[in-house]
Amino acid sequence: MNMIKCYNRFLAKPIFWLINIVYPFAAIILVVIMKEEILFSGLPKIFLGIMISTLVLSAEVLMDHWIFGGVFRKDSYNLELIKCSPKGRTYWKNILIWDSLRRVISVFMIGIITLLFLYNNENKEIAEYEILLYFTTSFFTFLCVYVCRFFQSPLANMIFVYISLSSEMIVVWLLSQIQNMAVVVSVIVLSDLALLTANYITGMKVFERSYRDE
Amino acid sequence: MMNNMENVIYGRNIEKKFKKFKLHIDELKVPKGFATALIGENGAGKSTLLNILTGVRVDYKGDIKYFDEQQALEQEGILDRIGYTGPNNFFLPHWTVSQVREICSILFDSFSKEKFDAFSKRLNIPEGSQGVRALSDGNRMKLTLATAFCRETDLLIMDEPASPLDPLMRDMLCQLIREYLSEGNGEKSVFFSTHNISDMENVTDYAIIMDDGSIVEQGFVEELKEKYILVKGEPEDSERASKYLIGMSKGKYGFEGMCLAKDMDKLAGIRVSFETPTLSQISIAVMKQHTGLFQG
Structure with a gap:
């Protein structure tokens, strides 16, 4: 079974276009606008990084809500159409x-792309800060998506986005105090992998659990 | 008829325990080539049984074989031959009708998009971009039915297909079941649970009545109609007749109840009239007898 075909057919058409075309292009266009200083010219560059982080985290959580909509909830769905298929x-x-x-x-x-466009010739300190910010964003995005799959309400999801963004800023500041950037980034990448694995395992567990009274 | 019939489903010692409920079926036989109705009050275990039979639930004990008692559900190709429709939790609520169509085409080899479109038109299912969440219960059931009927299957298992449908659509459902069975020339079978016995009676060949997790009565409808007799009489004779009747109901103008045909002669001397009961009347009487409710 083709993995990409399975996934794409699982998405409603508007969501498919949004995820694969609109969202990545919108993000890139936003980056270009920032690079050319068409908008936000008065802002320090660090704020532009924060804006992209906010966009990525919010968009990923919102899109996940449209795709899975609280599918990890115990009283969620039984996915009977999928379960009664041999595949x-x-x-x-x-x-x-x-x-x-x-x-x-x-x-x-x-x-x-953000880092390449915005910080090509910038001073090293800001670039490092941005890299840290971005990796931390990836971690909080994956964490927030994981948590939000236990909640069906969009309001709950938005509250988690807000909490994640606030926590992210604190964590970035704390991590920036650590001198060895390579270690910090490696730890974040490993945590990302752990979260994605947890997401997959929980998803499969929810599915298997629905065959039984657990 | 019973002894010679082939079974599309044959189960033995099927057991499933919930907190306060126990499904226990010593022997389950669903005849091949017929429409079988599963009847019972709420909580009798109908949905649990159907979930077990379709593999939607696997935490049970017992042995179930499909298609001439040869194959287990886990064997390759068996699930492909079974179509299932359930009342709840069948689709993710944010799916659209066209998404359901696309997803089914991946999930089931024999799913035909053309047939699905034809069924959608025939059943008047709202068009593709409509979200499942926004559909009425009836339309959601029609969509569920379309996903099952447009596949090449040998057995359809349907949990409460008639409940959310309007009378017109119930009639259409009976028509679809008849067409499905006649297409199969005795090879296709339908097994459905229902509370709408009267509406589904004209398509029911065989009936299984459940109470409190067990099968309490089963047989071909014509045989059941020979086994039970509907008895009606005057109020003053109700006391004498009640000893021989099951599921008796009394009113100001008379009483009625079900009597076993073999016990008919015991009513000799009591002023009663006899009628052939409907499946609905038989089912209600049997359920009343076993639940112990509405006595007197």
């Missing part, structure tokens, strides 16, 4: 895996 298990597995991969690709691609 159901593989299908669900493919969706969860490709969703994680897509998220990694989209979050990191936008991050890399």
Whole structure:
């Protein structure tokens, strides 16, 4: 079963266009606008990084709500249509895996493009701060998506986005005090991987649990 | 008829325990080539049984074989031959109708998009961009039915398909079931649970009545109609007749109840009239007898 085909058919058409075309292009256009200083010219560059982080985190959580909508809740759905298919298990597995991969690709691609565009010839200190900010954003995005899958209400999701963004700023400041950037980034990347794995395992567990009274 | 029939589903010692409920079926036989109705009060275990039979629930004990008692559900290709429709939790609520169509085309090899479109038109299902969440219960059930009927299957298992449908659509459902069975030339079977016995009676060949997790009565409808007789009489004779009747109801102008045909002669000397009962009347009487409710 083709993983990407499974995932794309799992998405409603507008969501498919939004995720694959509108969102990445909007992010890149925003970066270009910033680079050319068409807008926000008076702001220090660090704020532009924060804006991109905010966009990525909010957009990923919102899109996840449209795709999965609190699917980890115990009293959520039984996914009976998928379960009564002989391919159901593989299908669900493919969706969860490709969703994680897509998220990694989209979050990191936008991050890399942002860094390349905005901080090519900037001083090292700001660039490092931005890298730290971006990796921390990836961690809080994956964490927030994981938590939000336990809640169906968009309001709850938005509250978690707000909490995540606030926490992220504090964590970035704390991490910036550590001298060894390579270690910090490695730890964040490992945490990202752990979160994505947890997301996949929980998704499969929810699916398996729905076959039983657990 | 019973002894010679082939079974599309044959189960033995099926057991499933919940906190205060226990499903226990010593022997389950669903005849091949017929429409079988599963009847019972709320909480009798109908949905649990159907979930077990379709693999939606796997935490049970017992042995179930499909298609001439040869194959287990886990064997390759068996689930492909079974179509299932459930009342709740069938789709993610934010899916759209066209998404359901696309997802089904991946999930089931024999799913035909053309057939689905034809069924959608026939059942008057709202068009593709409509979200499942926004559909009425009836339209959601119609969508569920379309996903099952447009596949090439040999057995359809449907949990309460008639409940959310309007009378016109219930009639259409009966028509669809008849067409499905006649297409199969005795090879296709339908097993559905229902509370709308009267509406579904004209399409029901075989009935299984459940109470409190067990099968309390089963048989071909015509056989059940020979086994039970509907008895009606005057109020003053109700006391004498009540000893022989099950599911008796009394009113100001008379009483009625179900009597086993073999016990008919015991009513000799009591002024009563006899009628052939409907499946609905038989089911209600049997359920009343076993639940112990509405006595007297």
